[in-house]
Amino acid sequence: MKTAVIGFPRIGEKRELKRVTESYFKNQISKEELISESKKIREKHWKLQSDAGIDFMTSNDFSFYDLFLDTTVMLNAIPKEYKDLNLSELDTYFAMAKGYQNENGEVKALPMKKWFNTNYHYLVPRLSSETNLKLNSQKIMNEYLEAKNIGIETKPVVIGPLTFLKLSKIEEGKENYALYLLKVAKIYKELISELSKTGVKYLQIDEPILVTDLDKNDIENFNNIYSIIFESKPDLNIILQTYFGDVRDVYSDILKHPFSAVGLDFLEGYKNLDLLEKNSFPQDKVIFAGIVNGKNIWKNNYKKSADIIDRIKKMVPVENIVLNTSCSLLHVPYTLRHETKLSETYKNQLAFAEEKLSELSDLKEIFSSDNFKENPEYIENIHLIECKNKIKEFYSEDIRRKVAELTEDDFNRTSSFTERIREQNDLLNLPKLPTTTIGSFPQTADVRKIRMAHKKGEISKPEYDNFIKDKIKKIVNVQDELGLDVLVHGEYERNDMVEYFGENLSGFLFTENGWVQSYGTRGVKPPVIFGDVKREKSITVQWTKYAQSLTDKPLKGMLTGPITIQNWSFVREDLDLKTIAYQIGLAIQEEVLELENYGIKVIQIDEAALREKLPIRKKEWKEYLDWAIKAFRLTNSRVESKTQIHTHMCYSEFDDIMQGIKDMDADVITIEAAKSDLSILDTLKNNNYDKEVGPGVYDIHSPRVPSEGEFKGLINNMIELFDTDKLWVNPDCGLKTREEFETIESLKNMVNAAKEIRKNL
C-alpha cells in the first residue's frame, strides 16, 4: 500500500501566503519577492509531506488565488478586457481575481461561486467567441521542476476538462459547445505530452463534476473528451481524481478509459464502495482510496477505515491500493501545533492537515499487516475515539431529551400569517415601504482595535461594554435621524455572525489558528461543534434591550439561524446533522423568547448559509431542506402572533428552493437583489409567495453611493412587480465591511427615495 495527498493547504502554516500576497497588493513588496516567498512556502510543504512519508505528493496545488483561475490561465481563457489592460502576466491574473482600477477606468473581478458544497469560492471564467484557447503550461511545469530540483517527485494536479467546461460560463457560441470541448480536450492532450517529455510520471486530473447528477449529454461529453485525450497512449500515468461524492452515473464509463488510476472518495461518496463491489475494478488499475477526511477536522477513526479498506481489499490487489485524502486538504486548517489554548483532551480528538499526513502514514503501516488489530497505534486510536464519548461536559441529558420529545407543533407558529400580519401591523404601525437595514453597521478600525485589546486583557469588561454601548447609541441616533423605520443596534459586539453565538453556547470549541481559505487571501476560522449545544446565558439580549431603550421606533433583534451556525462550523460526526440543528434551534429559540419578553417586537434570524449546504445530488435536497427549515421554524415557533419574524439570505437564486423558502414561514424575508435586477420578485410572485419581502436595493459590496434617483428607480420597479403593501426597502446585506460615511450617505438617499415614493401612493 502507498499513500497520497490530493492537495495541501497553500495558505501556509501561519497564513504566510496571505501576508505576502496582500503586501504585494499594497505595493509593499516587489513581484520578485512575492515569487520567491511563495517558492519557499511550496518547498516547505513538499518537505513536510515527504518527511511524513507520503508516496504521492502533489505539485501545482499551490495557487496565488485560486486553482480554477490557474486553469483558466493554463487554457488562455482570459477574457479580453483583462488582456486589454496590458499588465504583466501576474497582474493580469490578479486583475481577474480582484478587479482593476486606474485612470483609464475600471474592470470588475470575475464572479465567484461556491466550490461544490464547500465554503471555498472559485472564480468563474467566461468563454466566448473572443476566447483564444491554447496551452500555457508554464506554471504547472515550473512547479513540477521546482519540486524535482529539491529531490521530490510529484504528481502535478490540474482541474479536469469536463469540470472546467461545466463550471465556466459559456457566453456566446453556446451552440459551439462541441467545438470548445474539442479544443479543450486537445489542449489537455498537448499538456500531457509536454509533461511526459519533462519527466512527469503521474498526472492527477481532478474531475469533481463527476460526483454531481449527470445527464446523457454530460456522460457523452465525458467520453468524448477522454477519447480524444487517449487517442494515442500517453507516456505518463493519469489519475482520474474525484471527490465530494460518488460516481454513480459514470462508474463504468470511467473504467472504459485507460486511466492508470482512479481516485474515489469513500467518505462523502457513500455509494462508491457498493459501485466497486457490484461492478468490480480492473486488476491492472490502481485505486486512490479517499479515507482521510479533507473536509473535517476529526481524528481518523482507524476502525472505520479498516472496515472500508477491508472491503476494498476484496476487490483490488493490495499493491494497487493507495490510501488518499478524501479531497484536497485545502478545506482544513494547517496544523494543531499552534493551538496553545485547547487542552490535550480535545486536541487528541482532532487532526488538521499536518496531522492528517501522519494519519496516512500510520494507516499505511497498520494495514500493511494482516493482524493489524494488534498494532499499538491501532489500539491507541480505538481507545482515543472511545474517550471522546466520555468527555462529560459535552453531553447533556436535558438537551437530548428535549430534542427527542419535539413534536410537529414545536415547529409551527400558532396562527396563520394573515392573522399575524394584522396584529403586527397594528402594533408596529409602519408606513408603506418601510425602511430598514440588515443588521451590522461598519466595523471600523476602532471597534476591531478595542475588541482586540479586550481579548488580550488590556482593557476591562466594563470599559469594553461602555465602548460598545457608545457605538450603539451613536448608530441608533444616526438611524433615527435618517428616518429609518425599523432600527438595528449595529452588531458591534460581534466579530463574526457565527463565532459570537458559538462563544455563548455550550458545545463549541474555538481554535486560535484554524484558518481555512475561503477565497483568495480571505480565510475563515470556523468554530468546532464538539458536543451538545445548549444556551447557557443570554447572548444578545443586553445589547438589544439597551438599543431599544434609546428609541421609540421598533428595533430589530438580530440573531444567526441554526443552519448558518451549523454550516459555518466544523461539525461533530457522532450525531446526525438534524439533531445538531435542532439543538441549536432550541438554543436560539430561548434567545428569541427572551428578546420578546423584553419588548423586542421584530426579530431577524439570519440564514445566510441555508443554500450552500444543499446536497450535491438533487435527490437528497428534500431531506436536507425538510430538517433545515424545521430547525429554523423551531427558533420562532413559540413567539406571539404580534412579534414579527424576519429572516435574511445573501442570495436570490431561489427558483429551485422556492418551496423551502415558503416553508420557512417568516413574516418578512430580506434578500440580495441589487445585483440580480429584482427578477427575484417575479419568481416570488409566480410562486404565490404571500409574505412580505425586502429585496436589497443597495449593493453593499461596492463603495459606490447610489443617488436618490437611482433608489427611486429601483423602488418603482419593485412596486410594478409586487404588491406594494408587502414590500420593504433595505440594503442587500449587512454594512459591516463598508465605511461609515458612504453607508450613511447611501442610507439617506435610500430613505428619502422611499419617502418620496410613499407620497404618491
Ligand code: GLN
Ligand atoms: N445580520 C448580518 C449582518 O448584517 C447578516 C450578515 C450576512 O447575511 N452575511 O452583518
Ligand code: ZN
Ligand atoms: Zn447577507
